[in-house]
Amino acid sequence: MNIVVFVKPVPDPAYYHKISVDPVKKTLMRDGIPAVINPTDQNALEYALNMKEQYGGNVIVISMAPLFSQGVLKKCLAMGADKAYLISDKAFGGADTFSTSYTLSKAMEKTGVKADLLLCGNESADGATSHVPSQIGEWLGCPHIANVSSIEIADGKALVSKKMESGSITYKVKLPALFAVGRDSNSPRLATAYGIVMLRDKKIEILTKDDLDVDGSMIGLEGSPTQAGELITLNMKRSSKEITGDEKEIAQEIYSLIKKSGICIQGGMENAIK
């Protein structure tokens, strides 16, 4: 069984409070924030590695990112993936989800991998649109389902559960198919010392624009149907009156604010009925 996992290096979400907007240039300042594997992509990789353990085969990782993101792909390999492709070219820069997914689908074709299963994380921590998985599936012309919380494989088909607001829908899907998995669907493993040693036999292949059979008008910033305008800082400021004192005093003050707000406090309702 060949499983392809699409991963995205993202700025480490633990540092998001350090991202700021340059007040003059109106660009984001994210210097010094390390890149990590997008959290849900780790869940996708965990699924893939599990499936490999169960059914054999290969796990191939594909990522579109700047060259300096190789460390993230190395981590995927150390977790147990067999091969990685890094799609990297200045021409791909500034791509929205439409052209990103187009480029990734073209990269997928270029690898020549006959995938049985394609997996993505359901959303990225930075952009968080949840678009790319469905759109890769659409470009590749394979069935795709997002927000998947479980996958079982039997007889060339996958039985998957799609998470809904208040429950789930179960589908039977013919393989090859693409699924996007959420963060609470499994617990991703850590890279092991053995995995790190095994890195020396594993390869990250870099593919540029010239390696792919892409329509130049469909890639990068120019190929993106959506264009970014200004970055705006919303004015949502409130009075932020300060509550002072130690934790006990703070709690006292918050309690009186809650009481004043008129919300119903437990016991209140029952007493009223009595």
Add this chain to the structure above:
Amino acid sequence: MQLNNILIFAELKDQKINPVFYELLTKAKELAEISCAKGGCLKISGLLLGSGLDAAGNELKASGVDEVFLLDDERLAIYHIDYYCAAISHAVSKLDPDVVFFGATSIGEELAPTMGVRLKTGVAAHCMDIKIKEDGKLAQLVPAFGGKVVGEIFTPSTRPQIISVKPGILSAAAQQTNPECRVIPIDQKILDGVASDIEALSVTTEQSRGISIDKAQFVVCAGYGISDVDSKEDLDQLAKLLNGAVGYTRPAIDAGLAKNEDNLIGTSGKSVRPKVYLGVGVSGSTHHICGMKDSDLIISVNTDPNADLFQVSDYKAVGDGAAVIKELVKIMSESE
């Protein structure tokens, strides 16, 4: 650039129109008013897909839309991406809308990007607002980078512009029924040609436990600063005492404070507007703030005096959120 038609996908929830539709409709009406003031005429159409749609069809007809596209077919009883996309493509080809709205629900988050590729057009995800700029262009405001800012997104040349909005982000206002609203049934035959490798088997409905976070009067939200799992009991206890619910930020969930994302507050989770929101150890990323900024009273506690959440709070306290929660539970238990 003139807006002439907006199509809103009216998702079903328990055979009724999902409330997010009315939020989208209210925004569409607002855009229509602006458009009409400039001498244009903007028609708003609703699209309803499903099986056994008599009641929901009437509801949509009376909602205030100018036109209803409706496809009532057993194959649509359970949501199925390929059948749904075929029907949406059909409605789009008939109406030629400038804009298509989706609620960013589990279904909408899949339909919007899929339709983006099928129609070769741009999709703006999780918009917080949609505005007509002075030059007539439609600006879609999206939270950018899980951080500090909101970015404008434009779809300059392709049509329709597809827009998704999370439930609870926009507010819904009562609308007047358009007495001239027409219902246009879509021919069931358009589904006959759909070849799909997906088979919808069954729907499982889960009973919700406790008070749902988007309806709770009180929400205590734990952020990364409360990553100590021992605090979980205090949080649950406090929520119980106040008939409320516990919410989490993305970093808190990543740190293992919650098992799943059901009570994630933010643009990629749930939007809440309780009477009282109490944030403990919440730094306040834009993704999070967008999901709670409309709360009546916002109180936040953080050890970091520069926490961004303080700026949008009515009351702030510099201190250890976990300790404050513990004290609050103590005070409330004693005062009973």
